[in-house]
Amino acid sequence: MMDKKILSMGIIIGVTFLAVFIANTGFASGRLGPSVLKAETFKHYIERFNENDEELYSQYIGNEKAWEFLRGNIPLFECPDKDIERTYYFRWWTYRKHIKETPDGFVITEFLPKVPWSGKHNTISCPAGHHFYEGRWLHDGKYLDDYAVFWFRKGGSPRRYSFWAADAIYARYLVQYDKEVVVGLLDDLIKNYAAWENGWKRGKLRIGRHENGLYFSIDDRDGGEVSIGGSGFRPTLNSYMYGDAAAISKIAELAGKKELAKEYRAKAAKIRDLVETNLWDDEAKFFKTLPEGEGKEPVDVREIQGYIPWYFNLPDENKGYEAAWEQLTDPKGFYAPFGPTTAEQRHKRFVISYTGHECQWNGPSWPFATAQALTGFANVLNNYKQDVVGKREYLETLQIYTNSHRLKREDGRLVPWIDENLNPYTGDWIARTRLKSWKDGTWNPQKGGKERGKDYNHSSYCDLVISGLAGLRPRGDDIVEVNPLAPAGTWEWFCLDNVLYHGRIITIIWDRTGEKYGKGKGLGVFADGREIARTGQLERVRGRLK
DSSP, X not given: OOOHHHHHHHHHHHHHHHXXXXXXXXXXXXXXXXXXXXXXXXXXXXXXHHHHOOOOSOOSSOGGGHHHXXXXXXXXXXXXXXXXXXXXXXXXXXXXXTEEXXXXXXXXXXXXXXXXXXXXXXXXXXXXXHHHHXXXXXXXXXXXXXXXHHHHHSSOOTTSSOOOHHXXXXXXXXXXXXXXXXXXXXXXXXXXXXHHHHOEEETTEEEEEOTTSOEEBOGGGGTOTTOXXXXXXXXXXXHHHHHXXXXXXXXXXXXXXXXXXXXXXXXXXXXXXXXXXXXXXXXTTEEOOBOSSTTOOOOSOOBGGGGHHHHTXXXXXXXXXXXXXXXXXXXXXXXXXXXXXXXXTTSTTOOOOSSSOSSOOSSSBOHHHHHHHHHHHHHHHHHOOOSSOOHHHHHHHHHHHHHTSEEEOTTSOEEEOOOSOBOTTTOOBHHHHHHTTTBTTBOOGGGTSTTTTTTOOXXXXXXXXXXXXXXXXXXXXXXXXXXXXXXXXXXXXXXXXXXXXXXXXXXXXXXXXXXXXXXXXXXXXXXXXXXXXXXXXXXXXXXXXX
């Protein structure tokens, strides 16, 4: 008979092992967890972020609970570029700071301190599209479920700033695959769309759709104040309306409303034609703002918002529009060490200013716009046949964006950081530099108070790694499509693991020799630990969920 002490010790060891296993795999939530990577491997990032942090504004998940929350909610990512890897976890660490519990459910904030220009619960619609694209990869869907409902039924102001609402909510559906949620919001999304179509007056200006079929917006209401191109029929709102019409048509299909789907496909097609006809400058090879007024021509400046049409796959293929992407890597265009810039550098009104408004879009680099451009860039590489730009340019742009995520403290330490607008040549956070001595040599409460822009939630990053660099392309069927944008010959290995997608845990492994992870050579895709696709190269591959 077995000795009781040995039996007891065995039980203790077994229970301990099971507890660790559950904590690292997600069985506690009833789902399989990561099949390759161990969450604890990346805990040191969160611990270091906490150590370096002055936690001024704590919301639902404070720093002391950050690791517990992230371990149970985010995809894990590992790659040879430790700057990208660290920034990936840093941006998840900052995102969870913005999850706010309210009497109206959970919302996602842009600023941590209360700012005067926000709406209910300190919400701002301007970056909400980024919030959905980024947050769609969280395992717990309750945060964005509440946030989506809040905008339309709980006192949100979805049109205070332009916001690609339907597209973003549908993009989340493509990951979470919760038909009931997205179909349940269809009527709300249609009402929101109709409000933009009907338009409204702001002073002497008419916001929304005009008689020419295009949508007029003020640059400030697009989150792009003091822009060179100014207000008018901008690529921003017009692209958002195209994206929303296309998304509403797909949601209507899910709801079985075929005529409604057809109606919104037609709306999207009309906007596409108007944008290509009126906002494309064939001489400059770029989408631009068209000023209001009969007989007007597009403005004389290329601005980074001209890449937004590709965020929604708006431009037709094989019509030469892809030539616009040459400007992204041109030092006279948008390319800069901490860029891209928001306006082309060759323009006479391009400026990096430390006077006037602290948030200018006439030259500085903005993560908001960089994230939009990189999302559009990934769409170009995935959905368009062209030879203007490739994976190397994508990775270089992502690395530049990555390297902007830093701040040099007064003691000389470099720490991970995300804020508002950047000096594209030095990496200085312009608004922060100015605001810290704005009034009487210190922070101005009317401008948002101390460290207004710290941990700023006005862009995406993790989604760019997941759907762009690692290549998981969300779809509305049971096919898992992966097309990594890491260039061949650059990395020997990388792994994206613990991705909750269509109710399954997806793992993507690139291992050129097969020695890093021991799961085979080349690119492998796994669902709940079972291989569903493999290829020997860094190339597009598809597998089916069964």
